[in-house]
Amino acid sequence: MTEYGLFNELDRTEGCFEAGMYTREEADARRLEYIAEGEDPEDIVVAELCPEHEGQAKNGCEGCDTEHPEPTLEDYSTAARHIENLMPGRWRRS
Ligand SMILES: [Zn+2]
Structure with a gap:
């Protein structure tokens, strides 16, 4: 089921203030x-709302x-380290 919430457009970092x-x-x-x-x-x-994360808009x-x-x-x-393993010595700084 899709859940909707109200967001403050000016400050989305505040997240959802009503769901x-x-x-x-x-x-x-509402x-x-x-x-x-x-x-x-x-505003x-x-x-x-994102179905997996509470209080978050689905987009973003x-x-x-x-x-x-x-x-x-x-x-x-x-x-x-991965590159070092593939090409030993190549990326080592002397
Ligand atoms: Zn999410």
Whole structure:
């Protein structure tokens, strides 16, 4: 089942501030309630939630992004060791 959440467009790092809506209509209606309470319509966006990571939009989910992380220093040294094994001595600094 697709879950929808409300996000603060200006600061997506805050993540989802309201979830638990399971139709687009329900989420849109909730958004309109916030707007009626004085929230800026441009600040609030409805987004599909990632099915695997709570409080994350499906598009641009930080949890899913970490499955393809930026290489770390450790990754580089692992790669360097791998190259070292393939071509001994070639990459060694004297
Ligand atoms: Zn995710």
